[in-house]
Amino acid sequence: MLHIARLTWNFFRIGILNELQYRANFFIQLLQSLIALAVGLVGLSLVFSHTTALGGWSRPELLAVMGVHLMMGGLIRMTIQPNMQRLMGDVREGTLDYALTKPADSQALVSVRQIQLWQGVDVLMGLGVLAVATLQLQAVLSIRVALAFVAALLCGGLMVYAFWLILTTGAFWVIRMEHIVELFDGVYAAGRYPVSLYPDWLRTGLTFLVPVAFAVTVPAEAITGRLTSTTLLQAFGLALALLAVARWFWFFGLRHYAGASA
Amino acid sequence: MPLIHVAQLCKTYQVPEREAGLGAALRSLVRRKTRAVKAVDAISFDIDAGEVVGFLGPNGAGKTTTLKMLSGLLHPTGGAASVLGFQPQRREAAFLRQITLVMGNRNQLQWDIPALDSFELNRTIYALPAAEFRRTRDEYIALMEVGDLVRKPVRNLSLGERMKMELIGALLHRPQVLFLDEPTLGLDVTMQRRLRAFVAEYNRRTGATVLLTSHYMADVEALCKRVLVIHHGRLLYDGGLSGLAERFAAYKTIGVTLDADTAGAVAWDAYGEVVERDGAHVRLRVPKAETARMTAQLLADQPVIDLTVEDPPIEDVIERVFAAGTAEASHA
Numbered sequence: 001m002l003h004i005a006r007l008t009w010n011f012f013r014i015g016i017l018n019e020l021q022y023r024a025n026f027f028i029q030l031l032q033s034l035i036a037l038a039v040g041l042v043g044l045s046l047v048f049s050h051t052t053a054l055g056g057w058s059r060p061e062l063l064a065v066m067g068v069h070l071m072m073g074g075l076i077r078m079t080i081q082p083n084m085q086r087l088m089g090d091v092r093e094g095t096l097d098y099a100l101t102k103p104a105d106s107q108a109l110v111s112v113r114q115i116q117l118w119q120g121v122d123v124l125m126g127l128g129v130l131a132v133a134t135l136q137l138q139a140v141l142s143i144r145v146a147l148a149f150v151a152a153l154l155c156g157g158l159m160v161y162a163f164w165l166i167l168t169t170g171a172f173w174v175i176r177m178e179h180i181v182e183l184f185d186g187v188y189a190a191g192r193y194p195v196s197l198y199p200d201w202l203r204t205g206l207t208f209l210v211p212v213a214f215a216v217t218v219p220a221e222a223i224t225g226r227l228t229s230t231t232l233l234q235a236f237g238l239a240l241a242l243l244a245v246a247r248w249f250w251f252f253g254l255r256h257y258a259g260a261s262a
Numbered sequence: 263m264p265l266i267h268v269a270q271l272c273k274t275y276q277v278p279e280r281e282a283g284l285g286a287a288l289r290s291l292v293r294r295k296t297r298a299v300k301a302v303d304a305i306s307f308d309i310d311a312g313e314v315v316g317f318l319g320p321n322g323a324g325k326t327t328t329l330k331m332l333s334g335l336l337h338p339t340g341g342a343a344s345v346l347g348f349q350p351q352r353r354e355a356a357f358l359r360q361i362t363l364v365m366g367n368r369n370q371l372q373w374d375i376p377a378l379d380s381f382e383l384n385r386t387i388y389a390l391p392a393a394e395f396r397r398t399r400d401e402y403i404a405l406m407e408v409g410d411l412v413r414k415p416v417r418n419l420s421l422g423e424r425m426k427m428e429l430i431g432a433l434l435h436r437p438q439v440l441f442l443d444e445p446t447l448g449l450d451v452t453m454q455r456r457l458r459a460f461v462a463e464y465n466r467r468t469g470a471t472v473l474l475t476s477h478y479m480a481d482v483e484a485l486c487k488r489v490l491v492i493h494h495g496r497l498l499y500d501g502g503l504s505g506l507a508e509r510f511a512a513y514k515t516i517g518v519t520l521d522a523d524t525a526g527a528v529a530w531d532a533y534g535e536v537v538e539r540d541g542a543h544v545r546l547r548v549p550k551a552e553t554a555r556m557t558a559q560l561l562a563d564q565p566v567i568d569l570t571v572e573d574p575p576i577e578d579v580i581e582r583v584f585a586a587g588t589a590e591a592s593h594a
Contacts, residue, residue: 003389010386018374021415097335098370102387103358109387255337 015115060136071126078119156215264308272340303495316486366447422453
């Protein structure tokens with residue numbers, strides 16, 4: 001475990017070194033984040049110019065959902081997505097061979113190698129939106145609520161990671177998988193609103209097929225005082241199960257890995 | 263117990279197969295036809311600690327597949343391999359810590375940062391003690407004379423400079439077994455020589471075992487006392503480089519020097535095929551069995567100033583081995 005922690009830290013350090021060379025990316029990212037934020041806010045005010053509540057969610061509550069959505073999206077694009085994209089590239093080009101001949105846990109190694117620092121802008125902006133939402137809600141942020149929120153966020157993040165790893169492991173059989181990035185982005189966009197607003201079939205899909213519900217709605221429920229301990233336990237159980245499946249599938253995939261030819 | 267033991271090792275790939283054209287492509291969507299391709303077909307050999315062995319074969323012969331099985335990347339479909347007493351495909355950390363894999367056509371250093379930072383990363387991966395790591399790193403940097411390059415981003419280095427860094431990075435943990443797959447690919451002659459010298463020096467200092475594939479015979483001639491020749495997944499030859507010429511070369515080259523006046527009048531074709539003629543010096547190609555007789559005859563007939571008998575260049579020999587292998591395979 002300590003070894004993995006050291007590795008993660010070192011890759012993180014190198015990732016930052018890498019990213020600092022491309023400072024222009026920071027401003028591009030800032031612009032993108034601001035546009036995304038503006039679009040989100042305009043959408044919200046459009047909705048609430050007609051009504052005061054949407055499926056039982058008030059305006060500040062939906063703002064909180066938006067904050068979590070921004071933040072989680074940033075986290076995914078900062079840590080999970082770049083690693084999985086690099087993994088796909090490595091499978092295609094055969095450079096995965098190098099990762100697999102290292103004396104470290106292969107799954108851990110391929111999961112911590114890459115970081116896109118500037119996506120952190122979205123994380124900060126999401127946190128800002130979340131802070132404004134909490135102020136508007138005039139909710140008392142007890143330690144219990146904060147802990148539940150962090151726990152829900154962690155479970156959701158781990159589920160998204162496991163989901164991504166399972167998809168990416170598919171690259172061992174299907175070499176070209178880049179388009180799943182766009183597919184995921186498309187589905188993730190649906191998480192901007194609480195999944196309870198969607199029809200049953202879509203809600204089920206967003207909960208169990210692509211874990212958007214657990215990544216965004218459930219943490220937002222924690223902030224808005226809707227989260228039951230049953231849901232949190234479910235999130236925890238599902239996260240563990242998905243992680244186990246992802247790990248099993250990764251090693252199953254490795255046995256079938258034939259490598260890009262010489 | 264040999265350091266590397268390979269017995270009846272096999273690897274079969276299932277490759278999708280279809281005719282050209284749209285119709286066939288559509289049909290293959292529904293029913294995918296695959297064909298089994300034997301990349302490595304029951305090869306066996308042993309390598310002792312400290313040996314430097316060259317692995318020769320044309321493209322697609324099964325060299326890389328064998329190296330990948332020995333480094334634990336591929337699971338064999340048959341037979342067994344053991345390296346340092348480990349089963350490679352189990353990829354135990356204790357095994358991986360003692361080996362390294364270098365592929366000339368793929369790099370593992372981080373592109374945008376100086377090599378020094380990538381080395382640091384390897385230190386963490388292999389959990390090397392800081393002092394020992396620094397000593398090894400500085401030793402290699404001095405040996406390769408790259409002190410002024412390690413701080414440049416890798417993307418700004420030339421191919422040869424980058425390969426030097428790759429090799430340094432791959433040896434920082436002082437592995438006991440080196441799998442080098444075309445490490446000098448695409449490099450100029452001087453750079454090839456530098457890398458070769460480095461590998462030889464590493465082998466001398468650490469007693470490490472090296473298994474090397476290369477298309478440059480110079481690499482193999484300089485480094486390897488022993489070669490394994492593989493073709494169509496089968497082992498055709500295992501032994502010394504000189505033995506290879508003895509066994510497979512069908513002819514020898516006789517170099518003769520006469521004085522300038524006589525040389526012009528000699529009917530050389532009576533002795534053998536003229537390969538090269540430069541004034542009074544002539545090189546003749548003679549069937550191996552005839553060498554002794556022709557040499558005697560030349561000495562008896564002509565006023566010879568100098569005479570040499572040489573094996574053909576090793577490239578020619580290898581080509582003959584592959585040609586023989588192909589004929590053998592098509593008979594089988």
